[in-house]
Amino acid sequence: MFGQPTLINNVETFACVPAILRRGAEWFAAIGTERSKGTKVFALAGKVKHTGLIEVPMGMTLREIVEDMGGGVPDGGQIKAVQTGGPSGGCIPAAHLDTPVDYESLGRLGSIMGSGGMIVMDQQDNMVDVARFFMEFCRDESCGKCVPCRAGTVQMHDLLCRLLARQATARDLAKLEELCDLVRNTSLCGLGITAPNPVLSTLRFFRQEYLDLLAPEPWKPATPPAPSPASADTRPQPPHPASPWLPKSSPSTVRKSAPPKGRASSRPPTRRASASPPSATWRA
Amino acid sequence: MDVGACRLCLVEIAGSNKLVPACTTQVADGMVVATTSERLQRYRRLLLELLFAERNHVCAVCVSNGHCELQALATNLGMDHVSFPYTFPKLEVDLTHRLFGMDHNRCVLCGRCVRVCWYVEGAATKNFSGRGAGSRIISDLNQPWGESRTCTACGKCVHACPTGALFEKGTTVGEMQKDRGKLEYIVTAREKKQWIV
Structure with missing residues (x-):
């Protein structure tokens, strides 16, 4: 800044400084892993018994943090995933709970240390x-x-x-x-x-x-090998579900007067749905 | 004056994974630059599609039809349709200025009008308000343009604008031809003392 070398630190970094000054850099560097040294503060939240701020040495496994410190999922639920790194972090599935929490391991799993958020999710979370x-x-x-x-x-x-x-x-x-x-x-x-x-x-x-969660594509039969003509799932959708050309009221009326069974994959209803509204829009 | 915000001039530099905007990157000795790889062209088309889907760009009724940088980019890149759903935001048209109009429907938020107003004219009338998809170009403290006390009515913003968002009143479809050359003339005359016509 102003043409001078500038170090930008956040509160967490500043909080580490007094301890390092008091006890020495070697002491601090001895905590943690080879590449990620020291401690890290996490905001543990979500489906765990004990939520709150925790400070852990780098390299502790996710399982230790979530199950021992967090006390696991309340009411005997199953951990499904742990989201780390705040909004732009990633979700780590339960299968990888034994991963040590350090910059490299999280990076390999597509997540980040980020802002130190840690949200536990159970089977009920989509x-x-x-x-x-x-x-x-x-x-x-x-x-x-x-x-x-x-x-x-x-x-x-x-x-x-x-x-x-x-x-x-x-x-x-x-x-x-x-x-x-x-x-x-x-x-x-x-x-x-x-x-x-x-x-x-x-x-x-x-x-x-x-x-x-995918909707069946209207131009394809629901089950590719043996198309079932009268299945409810093959009900045609407008070509583009949220097509802006469709006035808000029109799709529901078109869909309600759904084509008779057996014509489920025929094109005319869909074509009409997409062809008429534009003119209505222009007139309005 | 370049800010590297639209990301349409991204280029690949050999030896680096990161794409960099050509407008804000200094050329260096031995630099190997790819400007039109398949990947870059695909990204550019997608970015243009995002711009078109973001606001209400209807060329057929636009004052800049045929003289529009956004339209020209789409044509050159072969962007024949927009694969994203249009968002159709409800936006205002500010016609309070006695000479010029501002149609937010056609604005791509490039910020050229803001920069020319601040750094070439020095009036500091135009600015950004809001953030994200809610960003808007405003005059003074978000007043109607016509009520601005700082606007000198120089028209530089109009000629810096790449689309029909800023236009001279009284122009109709396809009549608004922008002349950025005048702005470049002023800048080179001031900074380099060269009067290039």
Whole structure:
């Protein structure tokens, strides 16, 4: 700053300084692992008995932190995942609970130490909803300077909302992944670069939860090998579920007067739904 | 005056994983730069699609139709459709200024008007308000442009604007031709004492 070397420290760093001055750098460096030294403060929250701020030596395993210090999930629930690093961190599944908490190990699992948040999730938590929650945060915190972060987080959040409403197709999921890649690689600052992390890490370990929420694609039969013509699942959807050309009232009326059974995969109803509203919009 | 915010000029530099904006990156000896790789062009198209989906860009009724930098970029990159759902925000048109208009529907938030107003004209009328998708270009303390006490009505912002967001009143579809050359003339004359016409 002002042409001079500048060290920016946060409160946590400052809090470490008196202890290091008093007891020496060797003492501090002896705590922790080879690459990550000292202690780290976490805000333990979520589905654990004892929530609050904890200070642990680097390299302690997640299981020790969550089960011993946190006391595990109340009411005998099962840990599903631990989210670390704050909103732009990642979710670590229960299978990796024995990972030591240090910068390198968390990085390998697609998560970060970040702001020291640690949220425990149990079987009742839906990981897509978790990703949506954190994406909402990133969207709201975007400053709006660069395009990928400002507009990309909006689109990612919308896609996650549509997934949760069971209106997104496999194509939308592919679009979501494409957006993650775009926003991560083209954003101006760290907020945008890490904004896709909640989606990427839940996709990495809990992809099935995304797939379970997918709506059938109207142009494809529900079960590719043996198309069942009269299944309720093959009810045609508008080509683009949240198509802006569809006036708010129109899709429900179109859907309610759903085509008779047996014509489930025929095109005319869908075509009409997408073809007529534009003219209505122009007239209005 | 370049800020590297739109990310459309990102380039690949050999030996680095990070994409850097060409507008704010200094050229160095022996630097190997790729400007139009398949990946970069794909990113650019997606970024443009995001811009088009973000606000209400309707070329057919725009004063800058045919003279628009956003439109030209889309044409050059072969962006023939927008794969994201349009967000259709409800935005205002500020026609309170006696000479110029501001249509937020066509704004891409590049900030050129803000920078030219601060650093070339020195009036400091234009600025950003809000953040994220709620960012807007404002005049003074978010007053109607016509009530601004600082605006000198020089029109530099209008000619810096890449789209039809800022326009001269009285122009109709396709009539608003921007002349950035005038701005460059002023800047080179001031900074380099060169009067290049």
